[in-house]
Amino acid sequence: MSDMWTGEKVRLRGVEPGDWEGFRDLARHTVDVRNSDLVEPPRSDESFRSWTAERAGRPPGGAGFRLVIEALADGAFAGTSTVGETDSRAGRFRTGIAISRDHRRKGFAAEATELLLTYMFAEQRHHKCEVEVYAFNDASLALYQKLGFVEEGRLRQHEFLAGDFHDVVVLGITADEYWAAHPRPSLR
Template sequence: MTSIWTGSKVRLRGIEPEDWPAFQRFDDHTADMRTVDRVYPPRSAAGYRQWAAEEATRAPDGDEFRLAVESLSERVVVGALSTTGADRRAGRFGHGIGIGREHQRRGYATDAVVVLLTSMFGELRYHRCEVSALAFNEASIAPHRKIGFRVEGRLRDHEYCAGRHHDVVLLGITADEFAERHPYAPL
């Protein structure tokens, strides 16, 4: 093994100042922005440069951090992944992932989430990961189910976008469930 942050298709790494054009391109697609978070107002190239420079020097907030997802084959930024709601006492955390439109449907998101869970469960002793996705976002729900996440609930009319309210699907996986499907590498 080279690095716990490297999977079969992607490497998770810190965001670098020169990554700003990739993130600007990702934000050009309104439908993608909706599925990741929400639609933000346009930002200037200078704004993206400033954001990337700040991200490059930002220290992790405990176990909450944002990383670039880089493809191993092309060595380009294909998306970003972040942890959220990390609670060491309860042993749970969440995550969010977004893959740029031109890089979708190549297995990058699945590989990136497996890399993240391997670290959070296998190194930091977290017990559970919880995620949510808009119900119409099958592109997010399907890979999570493939990894081993289970649908645990649905929040009706929970989020508003594109002129109406949408359901949110709640998914979760425990460290034991993950390890059954994705055994940790031997020492």
């Protein structure tokens, strides 16, 4: 396809003010939030509206950014993907992903991550992507390993969640490792 932001199942796009309900729904399930972030007190709908509107007004790209994962079949909000902690000198960045409950196990997370990696490696000249995954998050560990990420280390008892300390697994993939399994974008 000629649009590097569109795969067979999903499209990555900028955040729109109307996406607030999708972000709110991602935050509704404690177990889901705990798998990818830290549990916070409940927020009001207005808080989600203003947070989303502020992000929708940000210019694209930059050192860190957030994209919406949209299901191609129906245009639904399927999740979000982020880039952060970029280091242009060393060519590293971190990414993360969250998929809504009704869009899981459909290949959306893998495809969205591949689209993002292709952009960061082919257009932004980054050399390495890193992710941190809670050791109890088997689904995310399996996703990243399937995509070719390699476990680089474990931060022992690094985060406090659900009344106990938990390990964080650090995984990484280099551009060379990624290109060995994925085609480079075409200039035409």
